[in-house]
Amino acid sequence: MFDYKILASQGRARAGFFSTPHGDLETPLFAPVGTQATVKMVTSAQLDELGASLVLSNTYHLYLRPGDELVAEQGGLHEFMRWPHPMLTDSGGFQVFSLAQTRRIDDEGVTFKSHIDGSTHRFTPEKSIQIQENLGADIIMAFDECSDPNDHAYSKIAMERTHRWAERCLAAKQRGDQALFGIVQGGVNPELRAASAQFIASLPFPGIAIGGLSVGETKDEMHSTLDLVTPLLPENRPRYLMGVGTPEDLINGIARGIDIFDCVLPTRLARHNAVFSSEGRLNLMNAIFAHDKRPIDAACTCYTCQTFTRAYLRHLIVARELLAGTLLSIHNLHALIQLVREMRGSIVDNTFEKKVPFWLAQWQGNAERISPNTHGIITTTS
Amino acid sequence: MFDYKILASQGRARAGFFSTPHGDLETPLFAPVGTQATVKMVTSAQLDELGASLVLSNTYHLYLRPGDELVAEQGGLHEFMRWPHPMLTDSGGFQVFSLAQTRRIDDEGVTFKSHIDGSTHRFTPEKSIQIQENLGADIIMAFDECSDPNDHAYSKIAMERTHRWAERCLAAKQRGDQALFGIVQGGVNPELRAASAQFIASLPFPGIAIGGLSVGETKDEMHSTLDLVTPLLPENRPRYLMGVGTPEDLINGIARGIDIFDCVLPTRLARHNAVFSSEGRLNLMNAIFAHDKRPIDAACTCYTCQTFTRAYLRHLIVARELLAGTLLSIHNLHALIQLVREMRGSIVDNTFEKKVPFWLAQWQGNAERISPNTHGIITTTS
Numbered sequence: 001m002f003d004y005k006i007l008a009s010q011g012r013a014r015a016g017f018f019s020t021p022h023g024d025l026e027t028p029l030f031a032p033v034g035t036q037a038t039v040k041m042v043t044s045a046q047l048d049e050l051g052a053s054l055v056l057s058n059t060y061h062l063y064l065r066p067g068d069e070l071v072a073e074q075g076g077l078h079e080f081m082r083w084p085h086p087m088l089t090d091s092g093g094f095q096v097f098s099l100a101q102t103r104r105i106d107d108e109g110v111t112f113k114s115h116i117d118g119s120t121h122r123f124t125p126e127k128s129i130q131i132q133e134n135l136g137a138d139i140i141m142a143f144d145e146c147s148d149p150n151d152h153a154y155s156k157i158a159m160e161r162t163h164r165w166a167e168r169c170l171a172a173k174q175r176g177d178q179a180l181f182g183i184v185q186g187g188v189n190p191e192l193r194a195a196s197a198q199f200i201a202s203l204p205f206p207g208i209a210i211g212g213l214s215v216g217e218t219k220d221e222m223h224s225t226l227d228l229v230t231p232l233l234p235e236n237r238p239r240y241l242m243g244v245g246t247p248e249d250l251i252n253g254i255a256r257g258i259d260i261f262d263c264v265l266p267t268r269l270a271r272h273n274a275v276f277s278s279e280g281r282l283n284l285m286n287a288i289f290a291h292d293k294r295p296i297d298a299a300c301t302c303y304t305c306q307t308f309t310r311a312y313l314r315h316l317i318v319a320r321e322l323l324a325g326t327l328l329s330i331h332n333l334h335a336l337i338q339l340v341r342e343m344r345g346s347i348v349d350n351t352f353e354k355k356v357p358f359w360l361a362q363w364q365g366n367a368e369r370i371s372p373n374t375h376g377i378i379t380t381t382s
Numbered sequence: 383m384f385d386y387k388i389l390a391s392q393g394r395a396r397a398g399f400f401s402t403p404h405g406d407l408e409t410p411l412f413a414p415v416g417t418q419a420t421v422k423m424v425t426s427a428q429l430d431e432l433g434a435s436l437v438l439s440n441t442y443h444l445y446l447r448p449g450d451e452l453v454a455e456q457g458g459l460h461e462f463m464r465w466p467h468p469m470l471t472d473s474g475g476f477q478v479f480s481l482a483q484t485r486r487i488d489d490e491g492v493t494f495k496s497h498i499d500g501s502t503h504r505f506t507p508e509k510s511i512q513i514q515e516n517l518g519a520d521i522i523m524a525f526d527e528c529s530d531p532n533d534h535a536y537s538k539i540a541m542e543r544t545h546r547w548a549e550r551c552l553a554a555k556q557r558g559d560q561a562l563f564g565i566v567q568g569g570v571n572p573e574l575r576a577a578s579a580q581f582i583a584s585l586p587f588p589g590i591a592i593g594g595l596s597v598g599e600t601k602d603e604m605h606s607t608l609d610l611v612t613p614l615l616p617e618n619r620p621r622y623l624m625g626v627g628t629p630e631d632l633i634n635g636i637a638r639g640i641d642i643f644d645c646v647l648p649t650r651l652a653r654h655n656a657v658f659s660s661e662g663r664l665n666l667m668n669a670i671f672a673h674d675k676r677p678i679d680a681a682c683t684c685y686t687c688q689t690f691t692r693a694y695l696r697h698l699i700v701a702r703e704l705l706a707g708t709l710l711s712i713h714n715l716h717a718l719i720q721l722v723r724e725m726r727g728s729i730v731d732n733t734f735e736k737k738v739p740f741w742l743a744q745w746q747g748n749a750e751r752i753s754p755n756t757h758g759i760i761t762t763t764s
Contacts, residue, residue, distance in 0.1 A: 036697075036698075036701045036703055037694070037697065038698060038703050038705050040703065040704065040705070041704050041705055041708070042705070043685070043705065043708065043709070044689070045685065045689070061701075065697070065700060065701050066672070066693075066697040066700070066701075070672065070673065070693070073673065074673075074675065074691065074693055074694070080691075080693075080694055080697075081694065082689050082690060082694075290448070290452065291452065291455065291456075293456065303425070303427065307426070307427070307464050308464060309456065309462075311448075311452070311456055311462070312419070312456070312462055312463060312464075315418075315419065315447070315448040315462075316418075316420060318447065318448070319418045319443075319447050319448075321418055321420050321422065322422065322423050322704055322707070323420050323422070323423055323424070323425065325704070326423070326425065326708065327425070
């Protein structure tokens, strides 16, 4: 269990398998985010059909509502939301730290107020692991502290605390059927990042995540951080770049040796009427689509593109029919999952490096971010 | 085309086939309402899977948005919304008359203001037919005037106008591939209803609808009106009871010789967290369902009941996840379609009359209406 096997590699890009109690994951992969035990507006049958393999859910949200003990009593997260394939939960740390107005950090843990009812709660590394054991995902995450990447002094403090907490998470873990991943922090400072990568890699985590990226740093800083960190990580464990990506980020991440990605972007964009396409990002509310009989993307094999025209999707948006959110989510999730799957195939047949410039050109019009909030910071539209 | 064949009958209940350009309809049937060229929150694939045969859409709404000419240019309603099975459009009359504050009726037609932007428009019988020919449904409806059932003087005026307009609709019709149904009016007055049934039956309509019910009259008045009207209608044409039903209404309607029903109730209830069940109507927001591992209805074969627990559905509702609306809509539509299908089977095997008391007892807890607005009067939540 939790073996990572490399099937093929090209440059730093790797194609592999990661075994979990709910099946083998083919990596690299893109994981849809199901914040509150559901990928917003998409049924588990639709998720399966669009090719999702790993689904992420959020510890902070599920702890508050419906409560991790209720989820455990219902048979765990897989059974509760009826997702028979692998799942991952985050530690809750990122969400708690994003509650900047109401949280208090000390070396033991974090005290915060619920965004739902203002009630006071406390997370510690041990508490995060206990909640994640109740939720029962295949992959669980260490409780870490994400810093402002440009604040060097704070990045150092947060990194050191992340390291102490990583050891406490390992000590607290009891279930044998969950893989606990450690998290590398250190902002965009090369020395801190290198120290963090080496420290986290020295601990017995079956997988390693890179946190603290896509939180306000530049693209160049993200790339140079990945260029520094992935060579310091062991080859035989999967690497997870948290809360990333745009199509461009996925291409650049895989080229730098990343195996797992997650991001709320595809479903959030869908709820704002925006879709990924090989023509660039489109906003389907635009009047130019009113009579357009084409699918979103002629090459796309998702249910939405195989079935509906841009004119119909625009009508749903203009008429405020919520079905638009479902259909656009299906397309955007499929687009990223399919792009990553294509890259995996090209690593296997040794054409990856040749195709990278083509993919970057094809998807570049989708690269701009709507906001730095790609991780699922707590908002009313998260 | 548009032949109605009786396969079996018991008492006044009939099981039959109605042939249309998009396939044979097995009657009796319940038609989901897709007001704006979509059944709210349900994909056409999900509609197909839950067993829908005929889908209704609204002329008033589609005329305003996206416009009937745009729908025609996109290949008609079937092609636009990708529903390959039979469709029905109403005449727009009911919606226009429900705009009580802003409409002006004269003998030629009705002038009204759009609920979207306040712009002024005019429907006449000829205009309604022209719009419905642009939309291209298999079954289209005559432009009628629905009166307050308890206002005898107005019911007489509205009925007489409905009769004159019925003849104008027949004269205006040009397409040969659409069945135009006439509509019986007359409020709850037996003389008016009998006169209207005889007049409409005398015209060459391939099907006949009963309008002006489920608009504020009592259940007894609805039943006695059906008892009076259906025996006056020709056996060899389908009968459509517009804007009805609750489960109880479907049972009582079929027992009185009705073949086709439509109603916004199942999808509207779903968006208010309410579901039909053999235990009676349930509101899944209720805290008693927080730990309930059962499906909505143990006997139900819909995707929602075959997949999810009440505890999970309640979590989605409490967490304001829109997926709840989709899953509850699937269940409620399936429940009514399946109930009508069961009744059809029992007419064929001659057990219908014996089973009516059982069905009425089983479904009685679902009978109360949330409001008299089961037709899709224009509201923000329609």
